[in-house]
Amino acid sequence: MAGADGVWALGDAAAWWDPALGEHHRSEHWTTTITQAAQVACDILGTEPPPAMPPYVWSDQFGLKIQTIGRTGAADETVALHGAGLDGGAVKGTVAGYFTGGALTGVVSFGAPALVMRYRPLVASGADRRTVLERAGT
Numbered sequence: 001m002a003g004a005d006g007v008w009a010l011g012d013a014a015a016w017w018d019p020a021l022g023e024h025h026r027s028e029h030w031t032t033t034i035t036q037a038a039q040v041a042c043d044i045l046g047t048e049p050p051p052a053m054p055p056y057v058w059s060d061q062f063g064l065k066i067q068t069i070g071r072t073g074a075a076d077e078t079v080a081l082h083g084a085g086l087d088g089g090a091v092k093g094t095v096a097g098y099f100t101g102g103a104l105t106g107v108v109s110f111g112a113p114a115l116v117m118r119y120r121p122l123v124a125s126g127a128d129r130r131t132v133l134e135r136a137g138t
């Protein structure tokens with residue numbers, strides 16, 4: 001965090017340094033605001049912040065819960081982890097893994113809330129394709 005002493009800013013109004021992007025960036029999501037609030041509280045109290053985790057976002061669209069972990073924009077490979085949505089089948093129940101240089105950098109799920117969270121630590125560690133597919137059970 002940067003700025004004036006004794007002033008903290010978070011949420012939609014604040015651009016925080018994003019090491020993955022290498023720039024200050026506003027991430028306008030409820031989950032970002034909650035994560036940043038915990039970090040600001042620790043900063044005010046002078047305690048250790050919670051360990052950094054990959055970004056997580058969810059949104060309900062037309063009755064389908066869409067959840068995103070990490071980043072997908074720079075990925076060079078998309079792999080179906082669950083469901084048939086990537087092959088033209090039912091979208092609901094589909095989970096896709098996004099790999100960059102062989103490391104898992106993002107996961108997006110469509111109507112599969114019970115499946116997706118297992119991938120958050122794998123995105124955090126940049127797990128390789130074999131590890132991710134083993135976790136998926138595919």
Ligand SMILES: Cc1cc2nc3c(=O)[nH]c(=O)nc-3n(C[C@H](O)[C@H](O)[C@H](O)COP(=O)(O)OP(=O)(O)OC[C@H]3O[C@@H](n4cnc5c(N)ncnc54)[C@H](O)[C@@H]3O)c2cc1C
Pocket residue numbers: 010011012013027028029030031033057058059060
């Ligand atoms: C239509 C819509 C859908 C969204 N859907 C999703 C979603 O599905 N998933 C998701 O993660 N995020 C979603 N978002 C984004 C999410 O709402 C924001 O990222 C989040 O609310 C940001 O929290 P915040 O505390 O920074 O700002 P806000 O939640 O906007 O809170 C700011 C508060 O400040 C108050 N305020 C403003 N000016 C003043 C003033 N001068 N004095 C006192 N109070 C003031 C406002 O009334 C408000 O209560 C959506 C946003 C919109 C608009």
